[in-house]
Amino acid sequence: MKKISSTSNLKKMIEIYTPTxxxxxxxxxxxxxxxxxxxxSVGELxxxxxxxxxxxxxxxxxxxxxxxxxxxxxxxxxxxxxxGKVNIAGFTDFLWNDRFVEEINxxxxxxxxxxxxxxxxxxxxxGLQQYISLxxxxxxxxxxxxxxGFSTLMSQNFIDKFIKPGYFDHPIDIEVKKLWEExxxxxxxxxxxxxxxxxxxxxxxxxIDTNIDVPKRWSDLMKPEYYNSVTQTxxxxxxxxxxxxxxxxxxxxxxxxxxxxxxxxxxxSHFSVMVKDIVSNQQKATPFNVAHGFTSLFFRNNPNVRVLxxxxxxxxSAIFCLIKKxxxxxxxxxxxHLFSDKMAQIFSSTADVITANPNFKDDKSLNIRxxxxxxxxxxxxxxxxxxxxxxxYEIYDKKENNIKNKIVSx
Numbered sequence: 001m002k003k004i005s006s007t008s009n010l011k012k013m014i015e016i017y018t019p020t021x022x023x024x025x026x027x028x029x030x031x032x033x034x035x036x037x038x039x040x041s042v043g044e045l046x047x048x049x050x051x052x053x054x055x056x057x058x059x060x061x062x063x064x065x066x067x068x069x070x071x072x073x074x075x076x077x078x079x080x081x082x083x084g085k086v087n088i089a090g091f092t093d094f095l096w097n098d099r100f101v102e103e104i105n106x107x108x109x110x111x112x113x114x115x116x117x118x119x120x121x122x123x124x125x126x127g128l129q130q131y132i133s134l135x136x137x138x139x140x141x142x143x144x145x146x147x148x149g150f151s152t153l154m155s156q157n158f159i160d161k162f163i164k165p166g167y168f169d170h171p172i173d174i175e176v177k178k179l180w181e182e183x184x185x186x187x188x189x190x191x192x193x194x195x196x197x198x199x200x201x202x203x204x205x206x207x208i209d210t211n212i213d214v215p216k217r218w219s220d221l222m223k224p225e226y227y228n229s230v231t232q233t234x235x236x237x238x239x240x241x242x243x244x245x246x247x248x249x250x251x252x253x254x255x256x257x258x259x260x261x262x263x264x265x266x267x268x269s270h271f272s273v274m275v276k277d278i279v280s281n282q283q284k285a286t287p288f289n290v291a292h293g294f295t296s297l298f299f300r301n302n303p304n305v306r307v308l309x310x311x312x313x314x315x316x317s318a319i320f321c322l323i324k325k326x327x328x329x330x331x332x333x334x335x336x337h338l339f340s341d342k343m344a345q346i347f348s349s350t351a352d353v354i355t356a357n358p359n360f361k362d363d364k365s366l367n368i369r370x371x372x373x374x375x376x377x378x379x380x381x382x383x384x385x386x387x388x389x390x391x392x393y394e395i396y397d398k399k400e401n402n403i404k405n406k407i408v409s410x
Contacts, residue, residue, distance in 0.1 A: 006043025082116035090146030199293035222260035
């Protein structure tokens with residue numbers, strides 16, 4: 001494997017190995033990832049840095065790990081398009097992937113639709129992400145793409161190449177919840193078709209006695225009295241520090257809001273660790289826990305856990321689909337089925353998703369907040385995730401005093 005050196009091309013590194021940007025940021029090297037001179041080398045930014053050896057060590061670690069995770073890019077390239085079939089691919093959640101794919105296959109079989117689907121396991125999805133990131137030809141993308149969260153299919157790169165030129169402008173004649181229009185979830189330009197939304201929630205751990213008031217608004221978590229009272233869902237390594245919440249805090253309170261919130265975060269834990277810490281009443285557990293909505297499913301009938309109902313509503317991310325402008329009738333038929341009662345049941349029962357289906361009653365509060373399509377179109381993803389995370393880590397690292405042990409997560 002060829003290692004990254006001072007002569008490596010910086011622009012290519014950032015485009016192919018996006019965590020490169022995070023490594024540079026965490027070492028105080030700030031650049032505009034969308035305006036990099038085509039011939040600038042990594043060494044021009046790194047070689048004079050006092051921690052240059054550490055930076056190269058991190059960059060090569062990223063390259064080695066991502067290369068191992070994207071070995072299947074040739075498989076993706078060869079199999080993502082099957083002529084004469086409805087091609088569908090994208091990113092699912094481990095909670096609903098199996099039932100979702102099974103329902104697609106069953107529907108297509110019942111309706112004599114020839115389908116070619118590609119939904120890779122989590123450990124293989126990097127190959128699909130890289131394929132989409134490097135793709136420049138709309139004909140090399142499938143008829144239907146499935147996405148979730150503020151990720152690959154909402155990146156500035158993808159938006160500029162495929163969304164703004166109108167390749168996925170395709171109205172779908174289907175009824176959705178009134179909530180979709182009330183909250184702006186429905187994309188009026190008919191590009192992103194939102195199947196459901198996933199809430200961020202605050203789970204209160206009633207096992208812990210605390211003098212801190214129960215938060216009534218998300219902004220309460222920015223107050224000094226909440227210092228070290230919050231566990232944030234995420235990886236213990238240096239990851240995106242809970243981007244869904246970061247996005248909303250930044251939109252409403254700017255950089256200061258991010259730093260103030262980070263001051264309240266004691267732990268960053270995978271949701272399974274958070275659940276275990278709360279249930280077993282671990283010493284490191286905190287009274288308030290910011291988590292994805294599905295986490296509440298693991299606390300059914302637990303009297304010591306309460307999901308808070310906040311005044312201004314919970315931030316949400318979307319599960320959505322894109323369909324090509326020139327898609328076949330069979331592709332449209334399949335997309336409409338993604339909004340069906342069967343799919344709504346799958347999303348809701350497995351991952352506590354609020355679905356678009358107006359016939360499907362939700363057993364949860366519909367007090368939610370959507371960031372808005374205009375903001376997404378101009379958010380400069382995925383690099384905004386790194387920028388906001390580093391604002392948070394400015395505070396979090398000082399508390400932990402272990403910045404060198406915070407290995408960049410992939």
